[in-house]
Amino acid sequence: MDSFLFYIQICVMLCVALVFGQLMRKLRQPAVVGELLGGIVLGPTVFGLLAPGAYHWLFPVEGIATISREAVIKIGMLFFLFVAGLEIDISQIKRRSACVSLTAGTGILMPFAGAVLLVFLWPDLWGVPAQKNKLTFTMFMGTALSISALPVIARILVDLELIREESGTIVMAAATISDLICWFLFAMIISALDPTGLSLKAAWTSVVLLVGFAAIVLLGGRLVDQRVFHLLQAHLPWPSAFIGLTVIVILIAAITTELIGIHAIFGAFLVGVALGRRFESVEKAQVTFYQFAVSFFAPLYFVSIGLRIDFASHFDPVLALLILFVACLGKIGGAGLGARWGGMEPKKALVVGFGLNARGAMEMILASVALEHRLIDERIFVALIFTAVVTSVLSGPAIKMLTVK
Numbered sequence: 001m002d003s004f005l006f007y008i009q010i011c012v013m014l015c016v017a018l019v020f021g022q023l024m025r026k027l028r029q030p031a032v033v034g035e036l037l038g039g040i041v042l043g044p045t046v047f048g049l050l051a052p053g054a055y056h057w058l059f060p061v062e063g064i065a066t067i068s069r070e071a072v073i074k075i076g077m078l079f080f081l082f083v084a085g086l087e088i089d090i091s092q093i094k095r096r097s098a099c100v101s102l103t104a105g106t107g108i109l110m111p112f113a114g115a116v117l118l119v120f121l122w123p124d125l126w127g128v129p130a131q132k133n134k135l136t137f138t139m140f141m142g143t144a145l146s147i148s149a150l151p152v153i154a155r156i157l158v159d160l161e162l163i164r165e166e167s168g169t170i171v172m173a174a175a176t177i178s179d180l181i182c183w184f185l186f187a188m189i190i191s192a193l194d195p196t197g198l199s200l201k202a203a204w205t206s207v208v209l210l211v212g213f214a215a216i217v218l219l220g221g222r223l224v225d226q227r228v229f230h231l232l233q234a235h236l237p238w239p240s241a242f243i244g245l246t247v248i249v250i251l252i253a254a255i256t257t258e259l260i261g262i263h264a265i266f267g268a269f270l271v272g273v274a275l276g277r278r279f280e281s282v283e284k285a286q287v288t289f290y291q292f293a294v295s296f297f298a299p300l301y302f303v304s305i306g307l308r309i310d311f312a313s314h315f316d317p318v319l320a321l322l323i324l325f326v327a328c329l330g331k332i333g334g335a336g337l338g339a340r341w342g343g344m345e346p347k348k349a350l351v352v353g354f355g356l357n358a359r360g361a362m363e364m365i366l367a368s369v370a371l372e373h374r375l376i377d378e379r380i381f382v383a384l385i386f387t388a389v390v391t392s393v394l395s396g397p398a399i400k401m402l403t404v405k
Contacts, residue, residue: 002064017299030159030396039306076297078268084154085272099342104177110334112142149360171355206261221274314378363388
């Protein structure tokens, strides 16, 4: 019965992703927008409200089918971030390192400052959580509004065929930096709440280990040349062997980053950046990987985001819209300003700002952990989830409009 339910879940999610994704393509919008909206329709907000019995049967909170679905989605995200990394041009990042640094820096500072002002100017808006741990709560809100969603950003850029362009490379590089900084800050916040949590020394150790690991992976990728692939091709079945070896390397990198204390997707992304699309002999295998990740795993992930949301419960429209406004103003304005200072044209700088504004599941994860630790209440949690979804949905159409020639 569990296997039967699991297969139905995957089938229904893919059908919803395909239908809504195609609908968005007909409207000349990125497919990811349709997948996110399709997930909301399939989730507790619409389907769960109209047919609660059927919804709870199809998507139970617990059980083997639910665990299996989440496992497939997590594995799929590793593969999708890997193929997104393949599209990153390291030489472009080196040439525009100042622009990337400025974009990442201002893209964190401005939304963080906006969140701090929001908490201090309207203290009564936040209720008990802000009164109990005001400093910690303020730090959390700043972090939550500063983070970006690397998987969502990658999918938008892939859909719009911008990931190899200069603006796409800067967005992906800046998103990686800002997300790592935000995860570090969040680890500090949780350690302040939980005596058994990550200490400051351990957090700094994680950062040092991550930098070292990234250097090893990127340098190792540069050292792998055409002769290595010819040697493998001569002794192993091709391209199946390359795909198998790549999966092993991705999983090892994901395990390593998890052990370091950073999300596994960063390990998979680093492997993709390290390998890149440099050699003709592996292009066919990489294209196969790319198509399966984009067509199967990515749609499942983006539909699954909507399954976690119930806008009908604890929704405070004033709080939600205020957080959304400050988040968008801070991230689009901050990242866009940084990109402009870095030498980008005004329109391209705005593309970068809207690209980094997508928050997706990264903000959802932060909000979920904060709710578990009682740092926020259900009302703030729903407002943050609302912001994560709306910013993700808005980014694609905004970038599309700005890049139409």
